[in-house]
Structures are given as C-alpha cells and as structure tokens.
Amino acid sequence: MMLDERFFDKFGVEYKTSEIIFCEFEPGNEFYFIVTGSVQIVKVINNKEKTLDVLTKGDVFGEMAILEEQPRSATAIAMEHTKLLRFHRNNFDALLEGNPQLAYKLLVIFSKRIYDAKRRLMILLLDEPQLKVMDVMIMLAEQDPKLDLQSQITLPVSAQQIASWAGMADTDVQKELTHLARLGKIDIYGDKVVVHKIGEFQRMVASKRKSMYA
Amino acid sequence: MRQTSTTGILPRKYKSGSIIYFEGDKSEYIYILKTGRVLLTSVKLDSGEEVKEDVRQGEFFGVKSSLGRYPREETAQVIGDTEVLIMNPSDFERLILRNVNVVLKMLRVFSNQLRRIHKSVRSVLGDETEIKPELELFKIGEYYFKGGSLSHARYAFKKYLEYYPDQQYAKAAMDRIKAIDSGQVSPEDMDFGTPSPAPASRSVIDDDGFSFDEPEAPGPQGDAGRGDGKRSRIDGGDDLTPVSSEMDDFLSGDGGGSGLDDFSLDNFEEPGGGPSVADDYARAKGLMKSGKFAEAAAKMAEITSGAEPAGIEDRRAYESAHGDLGTCYVKAGRLKEALDTYSGMIKKFPGTPLEKAAYFYIGTIFESANKPDKAISYFNRVLNMTPKDDLNTQAMKKIRELQSR
The missing domain is CATH 2.60.120.10 (Jelly Rolls)
Structure with missing residues (x-):
C-alpha cells in the first residue's frame, strides 16, 4: 500500500x-x-x-x-x-x-x-471444560488454511495458551488434555498438540451448541 | 493474491424466497441491495435467539466475512423479486475508494460491534469489576520498575502524571521518576505503600527432552554456594542498568556472524597478576577469540569444574566461563554438551544475566537440530524477557524465519 x-x-x-x-x-x-x-x-x-x-x-x-x-x-x-x-x-x-x-x-x-x-466468545460460552479445550483446538485448526482437517493435524499451542483462550486455569486445561491423551484422541508435547481427528471434536462441539439453545 | 482482472460489478436477479448465501458458506462476494428486499437471519451467540434484520436499499451486506475471510455468519434470503449488485473484494475496494464516507460509517458500525463483543467476553469471564485505568497505569509502571525496565517504567509514570496529576498516586509516580533519573533505584525504594504487584516471576524452562529443573525455586543447596556480594550484584536495582547494557555488548561484540560470542559479565580491568580464575578465564577467552574452540572448551571446563572462587572478579569469571563453555561447545558442534552446560548454568546461577543469551543459544541449537517447535519456544522465552534489547529483536527474527518455513 x-x-x-x-x-x-x-x-x-x-x-x-x-x-x-x-x-x-x-x-x-x-x-x-x-x-x-x-x-x-x-x-x-x-x-x-x-x-x-x-x-x-x-x-x-x-x-x-x-x-x-x-x-x-x-x-x-x-x-x-x-x-x-x-x-x-x-x-x-x-x-x-x-x-x-x-x-x-x-x-x-x-x-x-x-x-x-x-x-473466542463462542468458546467461553461452552460450559464444559473439556468442550472448551476442544473448541480452542478447533478454532486454531480453522485459522490455519494449510491444515487438512480430514487427517491428523499438529497445532503449535501450549497448555497455557489454550488456557488463556478458554478462560480456564492452566491446571484444569492440563487435566483435560491429559484425559484426552489417555483416550487416545490427542498427543501432547510441551509446545504442540497433535489431534488425530479434529472432525470428531467439531461434531461434539457443534451438537453441544445446538442443544444449548434447544 | 488478489485478482487483477477487471471483473467488474455485476447485477444479479433473485426470485422471491431464494437464498443468496447460507450461514457457514465460504465466499468472497460482497453485495449491495439494489431493489427488493433481503432478510439476514443470524443466531445470537449468548442466547441462541434468532435475529432477523432487513438490509436497506443501497446497503452493503456480506462485507465482514468476505474481507475477514471467514464463513458467513448469517443466512441471506430474498423476499419478493430482488436485484442485487455482486462484487469481489477488489471491486469493493475500488468502489469504496471513491466513497470514503461509506467507509467511515462502516468503521463506526464495526467498532461498536467489536466493543459489544469485548464487553460480552469480559462479562463471561466474570471480569466485570470496573477497571480504573488510573490505578492500572500506575501498576504497569510498577511492574516495569520492579522488573528493572526503568525506561518503560518512567514512561508509564510520566503518562500517569500527565493524565492524572491530581490522583492518588501522583506523588508516588513523581518519586519513582526522580529515583530513576537520579540513578538511585535500590531495592528498598521498590517498596513503598502502594499497590505492589508481587515481584515478576521468572519464566522457567519447561523442557521435556533435556534435564532442566525448575530454576525458579533455588533450594537451600542451590543458594549455599552464592556469596551475598553476588546476589546483590545481580539482583540489586542499582545494577540493573549495567546488566542491560551488557546484553547490548553481547551483540556488538566481535561483529562477525551472530556476534553472540561474548559471555563475559564485565571487562576485566584487573592489572596483571590478578586473581587466578580470572586469569585462566582470560586465557581461555583468548583461545576462543582466535577460534580455537576445542582448546578453549577444555580450559573453560577446567574452570567450571572447580569450586566457586571467593573474590568478586574470580566469581564473575567463574560464572562467565559457564556461558562461554556452552558457546565453545556450540561452535565445536557438540550440541548435547552445549545444552547440558547451559542448563547447568541456569540451575547453578538462578537469575543470572547470562540466562537470556543461554536461552537464545538453546533456541539456535534446536534450530540446527531441525526442531523448529522447540526452537521457537526458546526464542519466545527470550522475546518475553526484559529488559528488551537487540537479543529480543534477534529472537523475533528467528521466530519469523522458523514460522515461515
């Protein structure tokens, strides 16, 4: 310009x-x-x-x-x-x-x-901590047009960053991440998270949003 | 990326009931309602309530999602036979260049929307306590003051006096500025009866691969070896300025390459026959400067494996030798040893002014080990450390390079 x-x-x-x-x-x-x-x-x-x-x-x-x-x-x-x-x-x-x-x-x-x-407001309005954490990951995935959401994706984000997006305490986010990792949905590294099927998270969050207003 | 072809603005007719676009669609088109009626239906985020809104004739719609490149947030439906003008962003740009008043109006609308959303965010976060900018501005000054970023602190205090000369902390702000200007900032000064945020906590390596422990809480054994003299030298307010200028020296150093080769804390002005550790260190440093990194590493390692000396010059040399040893290893391509050395140094000298440069080097090591994520996290750490100096800038450049790969 x-x-x-x-x-x-x-x-x-x-x-x-x-x-x-x-x-x-x-x-x-x-x-x-x-x-x-x-x-x-x-x-x-x-x-x-x-x-x-x-x-x-x-x-x-x-x-x-x-x-x-x-x-x-x-x-x-x-x-x-x-x-x-x-x-x-x-x-x-x-x-x-x-x-x-x-x-x-x-x-x-x-x-x-x-x-x-x-x-961000949409994330904050979800009332379950686990969905909030998922929705932060969805948001980050949406923001990167290079990512193929049909396959496994890597998000360069730390638990602290997720916590600040989700308006949650670091320790609570850590707990949710650990839980998701145990279920085999994600892998956690210090400064990145690998999500196996982001589509699954998208469906869960979307259906929750629908039911919230029902 | 933008198309340069002159596609032009096209009219398009819709039959009653047709949908121009659905919520969630991705499209770059922007519309103007020419004749007829268009109804926009969206869902309120907080209540799920459906909101319907009429577009007035001559008005734009679909602008935000087009320019912001995100999915449509509303469904646009036609009521009665309707004609719209349709354009892509470059047509839109050309059009508004001739109608600045329209832009101004849109900006007002957008800005109000943004403000409303921010308000909702704050209320969801339960952060509705009324913020007093006056008090908060003073607190920012205090934050920088306590962290030793005196020029930043001075700026905040000065603005406080400028905008709130009659408010509660005006005198305190004035006193701070005087202390900064006279160079008489001592730890005691940092503690008068004002809302004082706790001292800035130092960021800690949260590394998984290498054996960094929390340097934040130096246990009794960690502190035992440190003389009082050193603590006051590193932590004392008086010495914060010299520390920051040292960081600058770091970079102006030898001029070549990264220029980050100098880990010395000070210039040694001790005349010949000075303290022995400092002498050894000076010799090792000489080897380093002439590019004999392997030999320099051996000498530095000898120094660092010894006990911490007593004299102040010796202690400085001893501390610097740790950083330089890391650098020698880097230069000699012994990266694992370099990492161990840096981590050892950070543990051994919590809060050392060399810490920032160490993080920077750790970043470069991960960079060359082709671990960009790790590298970025360390450069980020440097970026967030105060006082800001060229090292922050270099770290930023590195981050950008790595992210654009």
Whole structure:
C-alpha cells in the first residue's frame, strides 16, 4: 500500500529500539501506521509480560482509538528503530480522504478482529471444560488454511495458551488434555498438540451448541 | 493474491424466497441491495435467539466475512423479486475508494460491534469489576520498575502524571521518576505503600527432552554456594542498568556472524597478576577469540569444574566461563554438551544475566537440530524477557524465519 509522501512530514514519528510508543491503560487518541521497523504488542497478564503480536511494515495498530478515546488495551514497544505515521482521531476524516487505501485496510482489520472476538466468545460460552479445550483446538485448526482437517493435524499451542483462550486455569486445561491423551484422541508435547481427528471434536462441539439453545 | 482482472460489478436477479448465501458458506462476494428486499437471519451467540434484520436499499451486506475471510455468519434470503449488485473484494475496494464516507460509517458500525463483543467476553469471564485505568497505569509502571525496565517504567509514570496529576498516586509516580533519573533505584525504594504487584516471576524452562529443573525455586543447596556480594550484584536495582547494557555488548561484540560470542559479565580491568580464575578465564577467552574452540572448551571446563572462587572478579569469571563453555561447545558442534552446560548454568546461577543469551543459544541449537517447535519456544522465552534489547529483536527474527518455513 502506498501512502502519500507528504504524510511523513506531517505525521511521521520515529522510535528507538525498545522505546514505548504507548502504554497499556494510557488514554488513546491516536492510531499508527508502520512505515519501517517493527512493533511488539505486549500486555501484562498475571504479573507477566506476554507478547500478543509483532507488527511490521504496513501494519496498523492502536486503531480502537479511531472513534473515541479509551484506555489502551496493550502496550506497544518499538523492537528496532521504527518509523511510524501517527494520526489523531480528529485528522481521521482528512486522512481517509487523502488515503482511501488505508480505509480499506482498516475495514479488513476490523472484520478480522470482530470475527476473532466472536469466535473466542463462542468458546467461553461452552460450559464444559473439556468442550472448551476442544473448541480452542478447533478454532486454531480453522485459522490455519494449510491444515487438512480430514487427517491428523499438529497445532503449535501450549497448555497455557489454550488456557488463556478458554478462560480456564492452566491446571484444569492440563487435566483435560491429559484425559484426552489417555483416550487416545490427542498427543501432547510441551509446545504442540497433535489431534488425530479434529472432525470428531467439531461434531461434539457443534451438537453441544445446538442443544444449548434447544 | 488478489485478482487483477477487471471483473467488474455485476447485477444479479433473485426470485422471491431464494437464498443468496447460507450461514457457514465460504465466499468472497460482497453485495449491495439494489431493489427488493433481503432478510439476514443470524443466531445470537449468548442466547441462541434468532435475529432477523432487513438490509436497506443501497446497503452493503456480506462485507465482514468476505474481507475477514471467514464463513458467513448469517443466512441471506430474498423476499419478493430482488436485484442485487455482486462484487469481489477488489471491486469493493475500488468502489469504496471513491466513497470514503461509506467507509467511515462502516468503521463506526464495526467498532461498536467489536466493543459489544469485548464487553460480552469480559462479562463471561466474570471480569466485570470496573477497571480504573488510573490505578492500572500506575501498576504497569510498577511492574516495569520492579522488573528493572526503568525506561518503560518512567514512561508509564510520566503518562500517569500527565493524565492524572491530581490522583492518588501522583506523588508516588513523581518519586519513582526522580529515583530513576537520579540513578538511585535500590531495592528498598521498590517498596513503598502502594499497590505492589508481587515481584515478576521468572519464566522457567519447561523442557521435556533435556534435564532442566525448575530454576525458579533455588533450594537451600542451590543458594549455599552464592556469596551475598553476588546476589546483590545481580539482583540489586542499582545494577540493573549495567546488566542491560551488557546484553547490548553481547551483540556488538566481535561483529562477525551472530556476534553472540561474548559471555563475559564485565571487562576485566584487573592489572596483571590478578586473581587466578580470572586469569585462566582470560586465557581461555583468548583461545576462543582466535577460534580455537576445542582448546578453549577444555580450559573453560577446567574452570567450571572447580569450586566457586571467593573474590568478586574470580566469581564473575567463574560464572562467565559457564556461558562461554556452552558457546565453545556450540561452535565445536557438540550440541548435547552445549545444552547440558547451559542448563547447568541456569540451575547453578538462578537469575543470572547470562540466562537470556543461554536461552537464545538453546533456541539456535534446536534450530540446527531441525526442531523448529522447540526452537521457537526458546526464542519466545527470550522475546518475553526484559529488559528488551537487540537479543529480543534477534529472537523475533528467528521466530519469523522458523514460522515461515
């Protein structure tokens, strides 16, 4: 995507390696577009800093500030010398007029975020821990278009990651995984899970969803 | 990937009752209702309730699932004879480039939807306690402060003062900034009457294949050999800055290749005739620098197999020798021994500033052993360690390389 050159003079900002761009819970009125460099999105969860995402050239972040001021939900840190374009909500209309491609990009970002958030909500709404764990695996499988869901698949995910998706305690997830492994449904390795028949999980979760609303 | 052919936007007519698409269908098409009526039927996630919604004439539908590339979340049915315009994402893009106001409107709708979903997520998680951004921002500052990421801490405290100059923790934030600026951060400073999150717990190797034990809880025997002087050197707030700059030195080191060859904790300025372990170490280091890794390994192993020395320089040399021994093994292709050495080091010196580089090397070992998953998990560990420096960046690059394979 090509952005108007003039924009760097007006909206360009630079950050050094490891410099904070914005901090979790700081009020946010601006959103950013990465010109060069990379940005790490982190969040302090249970007193540990977790990396949520790493963004690079062409990516947009802080976009939730577009429509109204609200506290940042995560911290953004420059991972190297990074050049950004920074836009205040008030310039937004003008910006889109000048760069309609950016508007399209934002629509795509929002579409994806909405789906991801809904998908996670679907997991959380299941009431049985075992189904929640299964549904996290289903979600991860769905997200990777390269996987063949008809055959055995390998998901690069740890028990902790499943726990955070499912809103469950690590130990409870571990228990469910062990159980599934004993039943011969999955194999567990430290940082990956091999699922023999994800289709079976899909059917179980789908039928549970149906009955929930019946 | 996008088609460059100019397919164009096409009109399509539907008879009453026809289905344009079903929930769960995968399709990239986006529609505009031209004449007639289209009803969208979806199921509410939380209640299972069926929701019906009319598309107004001139309105888009099918946008989100097309752009987000996920299955349709609603069924679109025609009521009465109806005409729609149908387009693919690139047609859509071209169309909206000329109608920025439409995009703005859509973004507002999307953003509100997203906010509503986030709210539901929070309520399902039982996390409905009202969050006070003011307090939370201060806590973030404290988190970084206690973890020794002083520049990050300073940023959070500064923002606190900027936005909440009259709030409860303004004075505390000010005091923190003063302490950081004056370089007088001591462990005692880290403990005034504020909401203090427990000290950041150190991530632990949860490896299955190699014999790493939990370095997190050094038992009495683990601590016994460590002099008090060392503990304060490694853990004390005062020394956190030097530690981070050492990590930088790591990389600027010899310039060649990965540049990660230097495990020394410090420059030895001891004049000739200094402590013996430090001398031995300096000699071994010399061999390493001239590329004689096998010989260097032998010397380093001699040092590390000895008892922990008493003098501060000697102890530093002793600790560094462990890391360098691992590096020599890596260079000599003795990977299993390298892993054992690193794991031994992490166990022997819990919380050592060399730990991060050790994890990085362990990652590279798994990488060369063609175990990308394992490698990624170690690079990830490096990535999450503070203070952030070039090693984090390198780890990120490695992760990306490995993931794109």
